[in-house]
Amino acid sequence: MSRIGRLPIPVPQGVQVEIDGLNVKVKGPKGTLERTFAPGVQVSLEGNQIVVTRESDAPMMRALHGTTRALINNMVNGVHTGFTKVLEIDGVGYRASMDGKTLVLNLGFSHPVRVEPVDGVTFDVDERTRQIKVMGSNPEVIGQVAADIRKIRPPEPYKGKGIHYLGETIRRKAGKSGKGGKGKK
Template sequence: MSRIGRKPIQIPDGVEVKLENNQILVKSQKGQLTYALPDGIGVNIDSKTLIITRRSDDNRQKALHGLARSLIANMITGVSQGFTRVLQIYGVGYRAQVSGDKIILNVGYSHPVEFKLPEGIKATVDEKQTTITLQGIDKQLLGQVAANIRAIRPPDAYKGKGIRFADEVLKLKPGKTGKK
């Protein structure tokens, strides 16, 4: 069996898990998420644990077993604790502002760039306007939004100017050396 797929998932207090029509619904006060189970993957729900099972031992079923377990565990973590992603802005005059459901970025272009946040994602900017904190319950959507914001101005390879993840480490290239 899959090592990841056979691990039981603990259901914290305040989280409700339902199985209806081969779809899992995870709900709490922060929101709700749904996931359609792939063919051959089943779920056993006890009082406070969830166990993912599979019908056969072919390679596709083994891969989907671990994937389904990871996605369901991320859904439970998302609705109980939530996920956070932090972006840093480096560069002289580079800054960000939050205006309603939009992030307005001044990152070296001739115009400010407006990025509309999807429903379910909240953003805050610190007082220096150089750190963007994104929060949400859907891990996949949060990661995609963070990647889309980073793609507006990826970090430069020589000076490091641009938008990067807070835990991202850049290896800067050396510049040209002068003639002798």
């Protein structure tokens, strides 16, 4: 059996789980998530735990077993505690601010870039440390929104200016190595 797939998922207080065949719906204080899973994997609620089992030992079923359990665990954790991705801004004059629920980025362009939040996503900006927090209950949506924000001004390899994830290491390149002044006349 799958080592991950066989682990039961504890359901914390305040989280409601509804299982209807292949459809799993999870409600909690941070929102509601719903997903339909592939046939061949059964999801059942036993007491205050969710148990995932598979029909056969076929390679495809074994792969889906652990994946299904991990996705349901993320759904439960998302509606109970939520997920956060933190981005940092590096560069002179680069900054972020909030205008209502809209994220406004000044990144050296001729205009400020406005990012509207997707449903279930909120932004928080710490202007002192120049950090942007992308928060919500669905980790897939959080990751995509954070990647889209990073794509606006990715970090460049010479000075490291741009937007990057917290803790991300940026591969740096050496600048010009010439002493200057010895060109052709």
